Amino acid sequence: MTPGSAVSVSPWAWDLDPSADDMVLRLSGSWRMQDHLPSPTEVETELTRASSARRLTFDTRGVTAWDTGFLVFVLNVRAAATSLGLTVDRSGLPEGVRKLLDLAAAVPERDTKRGGARPSFLARLGASTMSALAGARAMISFIGESSIALAHAVAGRARFRRVDLLLNIQEAGANALGIVSLISFLIGLILAFVGAIQLRQFGAQIYSADLVAIGMAREMGAMMAAIIMAGRTGAAFAAQLGTMRVNEEIDALTTMGISPFEFLVLPRMLGLILMMPLLTIYADLVGILGGAVVGVGMLKVGIVPYWNHTWNAASLADFAAGMIKSVVFGILIAIAGCMRGMQSGRSSAAVGLAATSAVVTAIVFVIVSDAILTVVYDAIGF
Amino acid sequence: MTPSDSNQAAPRIRVVDVTMAYGDFVIQRDLNFDVARGEIFIIMGGSGCGKSTLLRHMIGLLRPAKGDVRYDGASFWGADDDERQRMVRRFGVLYQSGALWSSMTLAENIGLPLGEFTDLQAAQIRELAALKLSLVGLGGFEDFYPSEISGGMQKRAGLARAMALDPDILFLDEPSAGLDPVSSRLLDDLILELRDSLNCTVVAVTHELASIFTIADDSVYLDAQTRTMLAQGDPKKLLAESKDPKVHAFLTRGGQEAGAVPTGRRAGAKA
Numbered sequence: 139m140t141p142g143s144a145v146s147v148s149p150w151a152w153d154l155d156p157s158a159d160d161m162v163l164r165l166s167g168s169w170r171m172q173d174h175l176p177s178p179t180e181v182e183t184e185l186t187r188a189s190s191a192r193r194l195t196f197d198t199r200g201v202t203a204w205d206t207g208f209l210v211f212v213l214n215v216r217a218a219a220t221s222l223g224l225t226v227d228r229s230g231l232p233e234g235v236r237k238l239l240d241l242a243a244a245v246p247e248r249d250t251k252r253g254g255a256r257p258s259f260l261a262r263l264g265a266s267t268m269s270a271l272a273g274a275r276a277m278i279s280f281i282g283e284s285s286i287a288l289a290h291a292v293a294g295r296a297r298f299r300r301v302d303l304l305l306n307i308q309e310a311g312a313n314a315l316g317i318v319s320l321i322s323f324l325i326g327l328i329l330a331f332v333g334a335i336q337l338r339q340f341g342a343q344i345y346s347a348d349l350v351a352i353g354m355a356r357e358m359g360a361m362m363a364a365i366i367m368a369g370r371t372g373a374a375f376a377a378q379l380g381t382m383r384v385n386e387e388i389d390a391l392t393t394m395g396i397s398p399f400e401f402l403v404l405p406r407m408l409g410l411i412l413m414m415p416l417l418t419i420y421a422d423l424v425g426i427l428g429g430a431v432v433g434v435g436m437l438k439v440g441i442v443p444y445w446n447h448t449w450n451a452a453s454l455a456d457f458a459a460g461m462i463k464s465v466v467f468g469i470l471i472a473i474a475g476c477m478r479g480m481q482s483g484r485s486s487a488a489v490g491l492a493a494t495s496a497v498v499t500a501i502v503f504v505i506v507s508d509a510i511l512t513v514v515y516d517a518i519g520f
Numbered sequence: 521m522t523p524s525d526s527n528q529a530a531p532r533i534r535v536v537d538v539t540m541a542y543g544d545f546v547i548q549r550d551l552n553f554d555v556a557r558g559e560i561f562i563i564m565g566g567s568g569c570g571k572s573t574l575l576r577h578m579i580g581l582l583r584p585a586k587g588d589v590r591y592d593g594a595s596f597w598g599a600d601d602d603e604r605q606r607m608v609r610r611f612g613v614l615y616q617s618g619a620l621w622s623s624m625t626l627a628e629n630i631g632l633p634l635g636e637f638t639d640l641q642a643a644q645i646r647e648l649a650a651l652k653l654s655l656v657g658l659g660g661f662e663d664f665y666p667s668e669i670s671g672g673m674q675k676r677a678g679l680a681r682a683m684a685l686d687p688d689i690l691f692l693d694e695p696s697a698g699l700d701p702v703s704s705r706l707l708d709d710l711i712l713e714l715r716d717s718l719n720c721t722v723v724a725v726t727h728e729l730a731s732i733f734t735i736a737d738d739s740v741y742l743d744a745q746t747r748t749m750l751a752q753g754d755p756k757k758l759l760a761e762s763k764d765p766k767v768h769a770f771l772t773r774g775g776q777e778a779g780a781v782p783t784g785r786r787a788g789a790k791a
Contacts, residue, residue: 238713244657247660
């Protein structure tokens with residue numbers, strides 16, 4: 139069955155005499171979806187040539203096989219004939235076709251047209267401003283609800299399962315060590331390498347140890363851990379909570395009088411916020427190790443001078459600066475992930491959107507807050 | 521079951537010695553029954569007896585531990601993957617929860633199989649989808665997403681999708697579950713209408729008695745305790761003639777005679 143032969147030998151045939159008063163549409167052969175059925179417009183053009191005809195009848199005695207594709211054809215012909223003012227007599231159609239036509243007409247088509255004219259620019263501007271405001275309000279109320287849940291937890295009255303908290307700690311902590319090690323080791327390596335190329339020009343390549351130590355402790359350790367956790371854990375939170383929303387699990391908690399904020403959001407947020415500083419200090423150390431590999435292996439700085447420079451360059455205050463950032467990042471990632479999950483719509487597409495949006499929101503929050511904190515640190519001389 | 525259909529040599533579906541099991545755990549053993557062309561066949565039984573599992577074995581989602589299913593005499597599980605794919609394409613399946621693809625509109629849900637397996641133009645697919653939706657009483661809902669319509673409407677849209685390719689055999693998993701009595705009755709009428717006008721064979725899993733007596737031509741009763749089929753036949757005849765206490769209890773809602781005044785008695789009819 140090549141397409142060419144299918145076109146030349148159609149399994150169906152139709153024939154209409156437009157001159158008669160009582161037009162008969164004679165149909166024969168096989169009328170199924172895969173038979174390349176004729177376009178109804180061909181029949182329509184024939185119908186418009188009819189001058190005196192008042193009625194259209196069907197003769198389908200020659201039809202050997204049909205399916206709903208035939209039904210669509212008949213519907214189109216009928217619509218065209220009716221719009222031309224013809225009376226359509228369907229008694230010549232097969233019984234099954236008549237039954238299906240009745241069935242299709244049994245429930246009148248509802249007018250469900252939506253939208254209509256495109257709103258004006260001002261209307262659209264207003265609508266998107268309103269939705270941005272609603273989003274901001276939703277975020278504030280989410281933060282409020284989570285704070286209340288946290289206050290309950292501090293007072294020891296929050297309802298959540300301790301094992302959930304431990305599982306989240308494991309998921310956001312121990313299970314993330316592998317990827318955090320790899321990324322921060324490479325970041326330390328890159329910092330040392332880029333620094334060394336510049337510093338070598340005036341023979342100060344030993345100072346790349348200082349660069350790596352301060353860079354990792356104040357900035358890159360917390361930042362890299364945050365980016366990894368946003369992609370890994372923030373997205374997971376949004377997907378889990380979104381799926382629970384779809385399955386009505388969150389509704390089930392609410393109707394049982396258990397706050398989903400305490401039961402679902404709190405253990406996730408606490409798990410991530412508790413683990414972020416630990417991941418950060420770990421990332422700092424692995425990053426410094428990565429820098430040392432470049433320093434000792436490539437720059438031929440001995441291990442003892444490298445160690446001394448690192449030790450003298452980075453103070454505890456530098457590490458503390460990074461740790462404070464990491465706590466802020468942890469809070470922001472947890473808020474972004476849980477908020478997008480709780481706000482998710484009730485379809486699989488909405489869950490995907492929630493996960494994507496959680497990662498994007500978290501990374502934006504992290505970078506913006508990092509910039510703000512850096513300026514603040516500078517202002518207070520920290 | 522028209523007389524002309526019985527001339528066909530092989531029954532539409534023949535289940536041969538099917539044993540279903542998860543590992544060593546046998547769900548049902550030694551099932552044997554035929555489904556004739558154009559009839560509505562009900563798989564009935566209490567909760568957890570393996571009705572839906574049997575359906576999944578018949579449509580190729582699960583492989584039987586033993587035995588085979590034959591369609592028009594051709595082995596289904598003995599066939600290679602390509603052949604089985606071709607056989608599956610003649611099936612339409614309505615899943616228990618509708619299983620509409622939530623990221624697509626109703627028209628796209630129905631249009632997807634048409635686009636994949638026919639060479640119809642987009643406009644024709646759209647028209648066919650609109651027609652199928654109006655057949656199930658959802659005319660005008662083409663551009664709605666599944667989440668925007670009610671559960672009963674999702675069921676009907678699922679039926680419209682199952683009929684997308686004008687299947688030879690329609691498999692329905694709990695078609696009336698979660699529907700109110702009136703909607704459930706309308707769905708039964710719809711199934712009868714579609715069977716009569718499109719001439720397909722229907723295999724339905726259900727335990728709704730009202731539905732069973734309305735639409736069934738033939739049925740099989742699966743039992744959870746003995747893990748095999750206890751009866752086969754027209755449920756109305758089974759009700760009148762079956763001596764098996766379990767089958768009788770099932771068809772009379774736990775021992776009451778049909779039409780008798782409910783006494784609140786529960787005559788040992790555990791599903």
